[in-house]
Amino acid sequence: MKKWQKAFEIATLKGCDAYIISNPINIRYLSGYRGEASIIVLTENSFELFTDFRCLEDAERESVKDCHVYEVPGNVSLIDFILSRLKGKGIKKVAFESRHVTYEFFEKLKTVVDPFPISNGVESLRKVKTEDEIEKIRKAGLLVVEGYEWLAENLKAGVSERHVEIQLEAFLKTLGAEERAFPFIIAAGENGAKPHARPSLRVIREGDCVVCDYGVMYDGYNVDVTRTFLLGRVSSKVMNVYERVRDVQEQVLIAIKPGVEVRKLHELSLKLLGKWGEFFKHSLGHGVGLEVHEAPRLSISSDEVLEEGMVITVEPGVYLRGEFGVRIEDTVVVRKDGVEILTPIPKEGVLCL
Incomplete structure (x- = not known):
């Protein structure tokens, strides 16, 4: 069964005769078209995409x-x-994507x-990727991986977080x-304790713990990775937290x-983090694909069960407000006998001198 047929089957189970797809990400997933100003309509025997003259050729x-x-x-909307x-x-009963339409759309x-x-x-x-999708990720x-090598060479004392962000993206x-898959996080020292820190003009200093969370899109599919760099001599507390987070992730x-x-x-x-567990407050990870954050969500409140072919992140972290943060993240595929790591980057605790 093709993707669009599987999607229409979801609508038929609700007694619908058609399914309107308006989310651009879902339009790309079903059709391959990655533009704008379009809607897909699925019926039992038809898979149709509607757009205007600006996007028709693409x-x-x-x-x-x-x-x-x-x-x-x-002359018509x-x-x-x-x-x-x-x-x-x-056609009378029509399914629509409730999370991706306006109130005006619904009223019409x-x-x-x-x-x-x-x-x-x-x-x-x-949620479950094909091998073609996995290959793109x-x-x-x-x-x-090459971005990591660039960071290991260029992340040095005396440059700002913002400078590193701009140069890494380029x-x-x-x-x-x-x-880029999302706005990069380059967070040094105390800024690393903010899980979604925005790169600032804060200058990186020797002895800093620097969280680098970055990712890219390739042929529509995203990848997400985080490594925490240790610059020069760091405190025993920083090293202890780093090693604990690394071991927990493994x-x-x-x-x-x-x-x-x-x-x-x-x-x-949480159990493996021990006393540091109280400083880990976000979800363990999330799905990755056409969107960098998609199902499943690896949280303590989720009832999701892993399936073979899911692509997810695993990203434990510890965040000590006003001091530093440590996060280590990989994007992986759930395989029959374990995981395949799609971000094969070292995590021994890189010391940038």
Whole structure:
């Protein structure tokens, strides 16, 4: 069964005759088209993408063969054109992506059809990756490996966090990265205790613990990695926390396999962190694919169970406010007998001198 057919099956189980896909990420997943101003409509026997003249050529070129691309006339809105076609076909009950439409969009739907909200429909299909998808993430992973080597050479005392961020992004794009996966985190010293710190003009100093969280997109697919660099001589406390986080991450990776409840992994990380566990307050990880943050979410409150082919991050951390932070993260594939690491970067505790 093809992707679009699996998506339509989700709608049919709810008694719907059509499924409107409006999330650009899901449109790309189903059709291959990565542009804007478009909507997909799925029915039992049709897989149709609607767009305007600005995007028509790209949509025709990028879309898979069984996706029929239609140009919407300039004198009518995209949704009005689609609703007119649905009405002409006598379609009544229509599923839509409830998390990705405006209230105005919903109100228009109600004037013509019986709309049925579906949350995380296509997203549920995206959780388990094909080998083709994994290969794209693997290639993105090779780029961040080179990014690590650049950091090991260029992350030095006397430069600002912002300088490192700008130069690292430029370097990765020259290697072939389509785009950065998210705004990079380069956080030195006390800034490392902020999990989502924004790079600042704070100058990196000898003895700093520097959290570097970065990732890239390759052919639409993302990868996410974090390494914490130790510059020069660091305190025994920093080294103790670093080694604990590193060892915890390694132990959690060993525990990953199909059928494992993600909350059990989070509980394991907290147990292994010991006294440092109270300073680990975010989720253990998340899914990665067309979006850098997608299902499943590896949190203590999640009821998700790992499946073979899922691509996830594992990123325990310890954050001591006003002092420093340590996080180590890899993107991995859940395989039958364990994990395949897609970000094969050293984590012995790099000392940049």
